Each structure stands twice: as C-alpha cells, then as structure tokens.
Amino acid sequence: MIEVQNLSHDIHGAPILRDISVTVPKGGVTALVGPNGAGKSTLLSLMARLIPRQQGRITVDELVVGESDDKDLARRLAILPQTVHAASRLTVRDLVGFGRYPYHRGRPTPDDRAMVEDGMRLFDLLPLAERSLDTLSGGQRQRAFVAMTYVQDTDYLLLDEPLNNLDLAASRALMARLRDLADNKDRTVIIVLHDINFATAYADRVLVMKEGRLCADGAPQDVITETLIQSVFETDAPLRTVEGRPVVMV
C-alpha cells in the first residue's frame, strides 16, 4: 500500500502540490491524469524519492520514503521518469541489465540475466539488444527504459507517461502487460496518462489532478464525464459510451 498524507510541495516559493492525501492499495492499475503542469510528475517523483520531500509523509508498505534505505526502496518501488537521458552509448542489453542492479549490485547471476532476456523479449527488444541507445528511435529508446523498469521486478511501478513516443501496437502491448502484472502478480501500477481513452480502457481507478490538487478519484466510468473534461482540461471534447466505457471523441 502506498500512503500519501498531507503532501505539499513548493518550488521557488510557488505552490506545486497542495495538501494531497491518497491511498493506493496493493494491486491494480491507477491512472493519474490532468493537464500539463498539474503536478503529476512532481507527485510521482516525490513518491519515488527523486526529489526531497518538504511537507507531508509518504509510505510504501512499511518503508518511509526519504527515511528508509535507498537500496530497500529500489527493490520495492521502481519509477520510469518522464524524460530520460538519451545520449548514452550503452547497449540496450546493458541498460535493461541495470534494472537488476538493486539485486546483484554488480555481480549478475544467471537468474538476473534470464530476467533481462525475458524483459527484452516482452518489449520486442531482442533484435535491438546490441544496439547503442544513442542510435535508437524515440519509441525504441522508450521501450528500452520501460523494460529496465520492468526487470527491476518491484511490487510498485510508477510510470510517468510511458506511452510517450510509442506506436499504437507498443502502447496496447505495454498496457496489457501492466494489466497482467496487476491481475496475476498482485503488482501495483501507478501510471501518468494523457490519453484518457487508455486510462478508461486499462485502469481500475483514475486520479485526476489540477493545479496541484486532487480533484477527482474513482472508477473510470464514474469519474470521466463531459463535465469533468470541461472543468479540468477546459476543452469541450464530447464523450460517447461504447460498450459501457466512456470514450473521448478527440
């Protein structure tokens, strides 16, 4: 269970997050949506101790973010940041392999190697395994980083816009994989999405953020309404219901 209590965050005196409290129980896919600048990445980064916490408290099971050992947290929770460094000349296999680093700390076992191969296979990276990251296309690179996060094999997965640069097939495959992790392995996924239709199709729960606050929370079909789209995103995209699911007409 991830528990966020009264989390507030300022950057250079400007309020970015305002008094956020939310509990994400173990298992399930939670989508985090909201307009640009709403604070989604900041919230995720705080959960993953990428930026120091200012006010409030975050726990992941019994681990307190910012107090517990980094090595323990790295085996419990993994994050895929929104922007990743691209200029590195690591091969895809090396990069994905570093996802196992929290476990082997420099001495990979055959099990670690097998997981890396498995991760590359799942994300269609085997043909690119020996390619250097700086020669990949944007979507191929994104897939490599997703695979690295995947092989970290943590109970909690935080993904910040993982569908960036991915084509339709890769996007659907990734979402299906996350769904499978949640349903069959009791993994907990929190994922920032901009495409509401992906959120309603694959998530159990949608958290909506705007201007640093949580403004809606619930099952996709309850939360995603035309009124919400209008008030949160300030655009009047019509909504249709297809097979019981709200679909935004873009």
Added chain:
Amino acid sequence: MSRTALGVLALSLLFVGSLFVGATPLSPMDVTTPEARALIWDSRLPRAFAVVLTGASLAIAGQIMQLIARNRFVEPMTAGTGQSAMLGLLVVSVCLPAASVGLKMALSAFAALIGSIGFFAITRRLPPEEPLLVPLVGIVYGGVIGSAAVYIGFQLDMLQYIDIWLTGEFSGTMRGRYELLWIAGLAAVLSYLVADQFSILGLGETVSLNLGLNYRQVVLSGLVVISVVTGLTVVTVGAIPFIGLVVPNLVSRLVGDNLRRSLPLTAMAGAGLVLASDIFARLVVHPFEVPVATVIGIIGAAVFLWMLYGRAQHVS
C-alpha cells in the same frame, strides 16, 4: 585475436621498445653489461612505468569525469582539477615547507578535490542542451585558479615550479622519484570495482536514485579518484592535456559507455598513446627531447577538432 590481446601485445611492444630509446644509446644486445642494466633499472624502466601509469590513470580519470558530468567534453585539466592541485601544492610548499612528500601530495589531491567539487557545483546549473558551455566554463574556471597560482608563484619567486607542473614530461623520471604514481594507478584500478555504479551515474541522477544508488556518495568517490590521479600526476610529471578527453571519447565510440567493458581498453589506450608520444618526443630532436605534453597537445588538438566536427555531423 581478441581486441584485448591485441592491445596488450601492442602495449608490450611499445613498453619494451621505449626502454631502448633515449639520449644514451642502448641496444638490446648489450643489456647484459652492468652499465646497461643500471641505466635500465634506474632510469628507463622507471620512466616506462611512469608513462604507463600516467597515461592509463589520466584516461580513466577523464572517463569517470565525463560520466559524472554527463558531458563528453570535460577532463581534469579543463575543469580546474589540475590547476587546483597546483595551487594546493604551492600553498603547502609555502606554509609547510618541511612537510613530507606524502603529505604534500595528499594536500594537493585534497585541493584538487575541492576544485572539482567547485566545478561541478558551478556547471550543474548550466543548461544540458548546451554541452559546450560546460568545458568553456571549466576552462575559465581553471584559468582563474591557474592565474592565482601564477600570481602566488610570481610573488614568492617560485614560477619555475609552476612551469614544471604545467608542462608534463618524463625526462627527469628516475627510480625513487616516480613511485607515488603507483597510487594513482591503484586509484584507477579500484574504480574498476565500482564500474557499474559509474556507468549508472552516466544515465543521470534520476535513474541512479531509482536503482538505489547513493548518488552523492558515488559522485564523491569518482571525484576522489579523479583528484588523486590528477594531483599525483601534476606533481610528479606535470600536466598532460587531452589524454583524459581524447582517449575516453575514442574508446566510447568503439565499445560504448559500459565502463566494465570499456575501462580496460581506456587504460591500455591511454598508456599506449602516452608511451608512443613519449618515444616520439625522445626521437624527434634526438639526442635532445621535447616535452611529451607538447607532442600530445598537438595530437590531442587534432583529434579533438575531429570529434567536434564528427559530432556536428551526427546531430539527428
């Protein structure tokens, strides 16, 4: 033959060859004579070791620095590290003239560490999309520290030392005068043990934190390696430019950025380049010699220009 075996072979040939190059003629035929043995033992062999240790450790220091900075255009001599080592040594020589050589070295490496931390504190604010700003700021920063050293040296009539520290050369290397370089070599070898951590640093702070790395601690240990290597080489043989810049770039093009794979090659290439340059420096105006730093400065500048243009063509 594998690349490593080939490298070891080439390096061994250069190493042995270098023993027979110098002002005093010496051919492999007369190694049995006592004079020849004394010459090899007291001067040629120490010189060859000093060259290899310097080349290998400077190249590794440059590679680590580039991973920490996430910038391919930095090296200890363009980041104020070498200049800080010099300034530190100067201050120690003035304030504690009776200090042992070991203590002087330690304090000079410490000054180099402070200087590198200062460099990273300044450059981390620079926009990452302007990679050339980092070395530019580094050159200015190193220039300021270097000028401070020159000023103090001028006031205290110690300019000749600064001259020696600024121009790396091995002509004075003898048994009993270079052994501290083994520490620099050791520091470089130790970095192999944590090679994975340095490779991960190259992916940035976020990825490092996500993988449970103690980011600050790993950066600091990298800076310690860089400072020890730079401090010791500046003091023992003088500054040698470009090795830390050119070698890691060439190696990265060849085998990529996984340090565990590239580090041995970097060490061999650094050692080989300085060894070849030092042989050339001894031959070009035989029986006199030119400072190896001058030779490498010319080669390095050419390669650096090629790198810059090569980069421009790669822009996607």
